Amino acid sequence: MSPEHSCANYLRRPRRGGGAPKFELSIVATSRLRESHAANAISDRGLSPISIAPARRTILAPLASRLISGGICGALCSYPLAWTHALPGAGVLVAVLLGAGFSGGLGGARRPLADLVLAGGALGIPLWLLGSCAGFRALAGQAQDLSAEAMRLHLPALLGWILFGCALGLVVPWINRAAARVMGPGTAPPPAPRDAPKRIVILGGGFAGMAAAEGLEEGISDADLASVILVSDQNALLFTPMLAEVAGGSLEPGHISAPLRTALRRTEFVRGRAESVDFEKRVVRIAPSTQRGGSALEVPYDHVVFAVGSVSNYFGAANIQRHAFDFKTLLDAIRIRNHVIEMFERADREGDPNTRQALVTFVVAGGGFAGVELAGALNDFARGILADYPSVPGGDIRIVLVHSRDRILPELSDSLGRYAQERMAARGVEFRLGTRVLDAREGAVVLSDGEIPTRTLAWTAGSAPSPWLKSIGLETDKRGAVVVEGTMAVAGRTGVWALGDCAALRDARENPCPPTAQFAMREGKALARNICRTMEGKAPVPFHFETLGALCVVGHQTACAELTIPFSRQKQLRFSGLLAWMMWRGIYVSKLPGLERKIRVLVNWTFELFFPRDIVQTIDLRSEDPS
Numbered sequence: 001m002s003p004e005h006s007c008a009n010y011l012r013r014p015r016r017g018g019g020a021p022k023f024e025l026s027i028v029a030t031s032r033l034r035e036s037h038a039a040n041a042i043s044d045r046g047l048s049p050i051s052i053a054p055a056r057r058t059i060l061a062p063l064a065s066r067l068i069s070g071g072i073c074g075a076l077c078s079y080p081l082a083w084t085h086a087l088p089g090a091g092v093l094v095a096v097l098l099g100a101g102f103s104g105g106l107g108g109a110r111r112p113l114a115d116l117v118l119a120g121g122a123l124g125i126p127l128w129l130l131g132s133c134a135g136f137r138a139l140a141g142q143a144q145d146l147s148a149e150a151m152r153l154h155l156p157a158l159l160g161w162i163l164f165g166c167a168l169g170l171v172v173p174w175i176n177r178a179a180a181r182v183m184g185p186g187t188a189p190p191p192a193p194r195d196a197p198k199r200i201v202i203l204g205g206g207f208a209g210m211a212a213a214e215g216l217e218e219g220i221s222d223a224d225l226a227s228v229i230l231v232s233d234q235n236a237l238l239f240t241p242m243l244a245e246v247a248g249g250s251l252e253p254g255h256i257s258a259p260l261r262t263a264l265r266r267t268e269f270v271r272g273r274a275e276s277v278d279f280e281k282r283v284v285r286i287a288p289s290t291q292r293g294g295s296a297l298e299v300p301y302d303h304v305v306f307a308v309g310s311v312s313n314y315f316g317a318a319n320i321q322r323h324a325f326d327f328k329t330l331l332d333a334i335r336i337r338n339h340v341i342e343m344f345e346r347a348d349r350e351g352d353p354n355t356r357q358a359l360v361t362f363v364v365a366g367g368g369f370a371g372v373e374l375a376g377a378l379n380d381f382a383r384g385i386l387a388d389y390p391s392v393p394g395g396d397i398r399i400v401l402v403h404s405r406d407r408i409l410p411e412l413s414d415s416l417g418r419y420a421q422e423r424m425a426a427r428g429v430e431f432r433l434g435t436r437v438l439d440a441r442e443g444a445v446v447l448s449d450g451e452i453p454t455r456t457l458a459w460t461a462g463s464a465p466s467p468w469l470k471s472i473g474l475e476t477d478k479r480g481a482v483v484v485e486g487t488m489a490v491a492g493r494t495g496v497w498a499l500g501d502c503a504a505l506r507d508a509r510e511n512p513c514p515p516t517a518q519f520a521m522r523e524g525k526a527l528a529r530n531i532c533r534t535m536e537g538k539a540p541v542p543f544h545f546e547t548l549g550a551l552c553v554v555g556h557q558t559a560c561a562e563l564t565i566p567f568s569r570q571k572q573l574r575f576s577g578l579l580a581w582m583m584w585r586g587i588y589v590s591k592l593p594g595l596e597r598k599i600r601v602l603v604n605w606t607f608e609l610f611f612p613r614d615i616v617q618t619i620d621l622r623s624e625d626p627s
């Protein structure tokens with residue numbers, strides 16, 4: 001007999017002296033199954049009224065349950081790995097670990113099944129590179145060989161990894177749900193008497209703000225405890241690592257952004273620009289919704305999170321700012337693409353050869369990730385659309401990358417940076433290294449060692465945290481980033497937090513956290529956990545994350561990758577070319593939110609392989625062209 005039935009029988013026993021038993025029955029059920037057992041047992045015995053509440057979740061129990069069920073899923077799905085690898089035992093072991101990692105990483109989030117299958121399959125590509133091409137060889141005591149010839153030998157394993165990933169995406173959510181039903185969500189002491197619900201206001205809907213909101217949605221299971229409000233002046237999360245692909249015409253703008261309202265189910269979204277914060281009254285003021293009026297909004301908070309990112313920094317060079325294109329937002333990328341097409345249209349009917357060449361000369365300032373990816377994408381785009389402009393000689397096209405250091409991509413190792421430069425130079429990109437952009441004027445860019453006649457300058461050479469932060473009285477460092485503790489809390493201000501590109505955050509080893517999407521997302525999740533801890537009366541935990549590596553696309557199906565090998569943080573796996581490019585695409589497709597977006601992007605990329613680039617202009621540049 002189940003405990004619920006025994007309990008109900010006991011309550012139903014006839015009492016001495018008769019009369020209704022004086023009990024108030026409240027049951028805390030540890031699983032849905034137990035909840036329905038209890039309901040049946042009580043109603044079968046004609047007892048009422050009752051209250052049956054699900055147990056409160058602990059953090060450990062659901063995580064442990066997910067890890068265990070994920071490991072089981074990994075073992076169930078390991079057949080393709082065991083089948084395609086020389087070391088089947090190692091394949092199964094890796095599959096179990098990956099299954100646990102996949103399931104644990106999924107958290108409590110519910111994602112469409114097809115989305116998970118596709119994400120799992122796409123992750124198979126980078127896992128193949130790390131596992132088959134490097135990891136399994138290391139386990140077998142063989143030296144690493146990342147040559148094209150050696151990679152080709154591993155191609156059957158690629159199929160194994162993709163099948164494994166898809167199977168994992170299919171099986172994990174089902175088994176997780178079944179495990180939660182059987183094991184229950186875990187129990188915790190009954191809730192303490194509650195204060196009024198807390199209001200958590202996040203400012204900025206980029207990687208950091210979005211991850212913080214997602215983390216809070218997962219961490220706060222009870223809406224009566226706290227509400228989350230996300231305020232952003234954009235209504236979508238922009239996937240910046242793919243921005244160059246929009247400027248280069250190989251992706252549609254809508255495919256690299258995810259609407260915040262759709263992606264966040266339990267967060268209230270306010271589209272608007274935060275213009276001031278009253279730290280005394282604990283209120284954020286949102287600017288009126290239109291320039292011509294509309295009403296301003298005041299949003300009270302218990303916790304406020306600054307995740308407003310960064311802006312382009314021109315170091316006070318007003319002429320450059322006036323003449324250059326920013327490369328930060330979706331609109332910037334759309335403008336650049338339209339402007340390039342406009343330049344080709346003008347060059348096509350230009351009689352003067354010098355003017356024509358200046359029209360199809362495109363200068364990119366800055367040799368970091370954004371600048372290199374943009375130069376690579378523009379080079380592919382300009383050469384790809386040349387066939388539509390018969391009067392423009394191919395030899396006139398110039399893509400010039402200006403960089404103040406002696407090599408590009410300082411984020412990567414020396415050898416990989418030089419490889420990227422060689423590949424881009426072979427495709428026709430010119431490099432002006434050890435050179436600075438000093439000035440810009442109508443028709444020319446002035447460099448520290450000469451001038452380039454051009455109508456196009458794109459600026460990626462500097463960025464700085466949003467200057468708004470300083471204007472509202474937050475303490476900032478010399479870059480303008482908000483000074484925060486290791487927990488992302490702003491010292492001396494209760495309930496004020498900052499993260500992402502706008503925060504001067506140091507990890508547990510006192511290293512500065514770099515302004516990348518990879519870090520911003522991890523910081524967002526960690527910040528959500530810290531806010532939850534604070535609300536539970538616990539101390540927040542300092543942030544620490546070891547980078548996973550870096551990937552950079554240099555154009556024409558070529559990328560450079562530098563990845564940290566798990567469990568061996570000192571060693572790095574470096575490779576480049578088509579495989580790195582496939583890995584880059586695999587990772588980013590898997591990270592794109594939503595199945596629909598993933599499919600659209602994949603279809604677009606496939607089209608791009610077979611058809612020429614589209615040269616339709618999507619915005620009218622006559623009023624806003626800086627040239």
Ligand SMILES: Cc1cc2nc3c(=O)[nH]c(=O)nc-3n(C[C@H](O)[C@H](O)[C@H](O)COP(=O)(O)OP(=O)(O)OC[C@H]3O[C@@H](n4cnc5c(N)ncnc54)[C@H](O)[C@@H]3O)c2cc1C
Nearest residue numbers: 204206207208233240241274308309500501515516517518
């Ligand atoms: C072209 C380009 C390529 C990149 N490539 C990579 C890459 O390959 N890998 C990588 O890891 N990183 C890359 N990055 C860096 C990465 O994009 C940033 O580190 C990341 O976006 C930082 O996230 P964030 O949330 O802090 O800021 P952001 O993503 O900039 O988000 C800030 C948000 O706040 C909003 N906002 C600003 N002010 C206000 C206000 N007052 N009120 C309301 N909302 C406001 C902004 O509109 C924006 O939506 C790239 C960046 C660029 C520009």
